[in-house]
Amino acid sequence: MDNEPVSHSVMPRCPMNALTRSSRTVDLLLVAVALIWGTSYGVVKGALLTYPVLGLLALRFGLTFVLLSPALRELARVRWRDRFGMVGAGLLLLGIFLAETFGVSLTNASNAAFLISLCVVLTPVAEWAWLRRAPRPVEWAAAAVSLLGAFLLTGGRFTASPGDLLVVLAALLRAVTSCAVKRVMKTGTVPPLTMTAVQAAVVASGCAALALTVAPGQWQPLPHWHGHGAFWGSVIYLVAGCTLFAFFVQNYAVSRSSPTRVALLMGSEPVFGALFACMWLGERLSLSAWTGGMLIVAASLLALRREPPVAVEAAAKA
Numbered sequence: 001m002d003n004e005p006v007s008h009s010v011m012p013r014c015p016m017n018a019l020t021r022s023s024r025t026v027d028l029l030l031v032a033v034a035l036i037w038g039t040s041y042g043v044v045k046g047a048l049l050t051y052p053v054l055g056l057l058a059l060r061f062g063l064t065f066v067l068l069s070p071a072l073r074e075l076a077r078v079r080w081r082d083r084f085g086m087v088g089a090g091l092l093l094l095g096i097f098l099a100e101t102f103g104v105s106l107t108n109a110s111n112a113a114f115l116i117s118l119c120v121v122l123t124p125v126a127e128w129a130w131l132r133r134a135p136r137p138v139e140w141a142a143a144a145v146s147l148l149g150a151f152l153l154t155g156g157r158f159t160a161s162p163g164d165l166l167v168v169l170a171a172l173l174r175a176v177t178s179c180a181v182k183r184v185m186k187t188g189t190v191p192p193l194t195m196t197a198v199q200a201a202v203v204a205s206g207c208a209a210l211a212l213t214v215a216p217g218q219w220q221p222l223p224h225w226h227g228h229g230a231f232w233g234s235v236i237y238l239v240a241g242c243t244l245f246a247f248f249v250q251n252y253a254v255s256r257s258s259p260t261r262v263a264l265l266m267g268s269e270p271v272f273g274a275l276f277a278c279m280w281l282g283e284r285l286s287l288s289a290w291t292g293g294m295l296i297v298a299a300s301l302l303a304l305r306r307e308p309p310v311a312v313e314a315a316a317k318a
Helices: 004-010 013-047 053-077 080-106 109-131 137-153 162-185 192-213 229-256 259-265 269-281 287-303 309-317
Strands: none
Touching: 013 080, 013 229, 013 259, 013 269, 053 080, 053 192, 053 229, 080 109, 080 162, 080 192, 109 137, 109 162, 109 259, 109 269, 109 287, 137 259, 137 287, 162 192, 162 229, 162 259, 192 229, 229 259, 269 287
16 A cells, blocks of 8 residues: 555656657757758759759759658558648748749858748748647747847848848748657657658659749759769759758658747858858858847757647647
């Protein structure tokens, strides 16, 4: 009889501690994705000097789909409703990369990396409107700090180039896509790799179709291995790091947490992007822009504040 209270007090801690550890692992993986995606703007900027936007996207996601095609066997266990949802998420991702990549080609890489962080502000609104999950006060505070950082990035001005506006559109689509992925994967029947494979197929086929129909100049012979080692190195990095690893982690994280928390944890992406653009492309940023970047990083750190385990579990089931 004396042992019963001990038994009841100890046993519930194990799954909760495991849940917390799992959440921390996901957090660290998301920060790694932010680092990788931050460098992608400079890498894409360089690759576009050799190959056009639609061709590059079709190549990048086509290779990703080929590598992930074995994961499509799991589609047999997925309901038709969820399959349509996966294709819808793929179409949103197509819109993201069209807006983002054309935007990068029309603006500098560091500016694009900062502006994409607006998804940190837009995701809580999208999640509240679509998934009916009201963000926590700390998440609203982090989003506000990130918005101030983006404002300082522009030097306190609201004027923006066409490339900047395309990147902002990509940020909005990112927010909506996170909610769409969460909605599809909340049942637990859709594996993250299968989700990534379907998204890659939609983006690759969509870009190829656009290049062959409305923009034939975007469909060109692939550069030869000899003399274009930097381009193919960029493609390998974009496929392996920025697509296979990054999208698997993001889809997995969204299935186990909330879209808002995922967006906040990846808020340091623009600062990594700016650092890489300065070192790799020789771009320069003003003091105001760096201040804005630091505020965006502060917003991400604010999001890393310990979340109650109950809240983590609720977000995963939402």
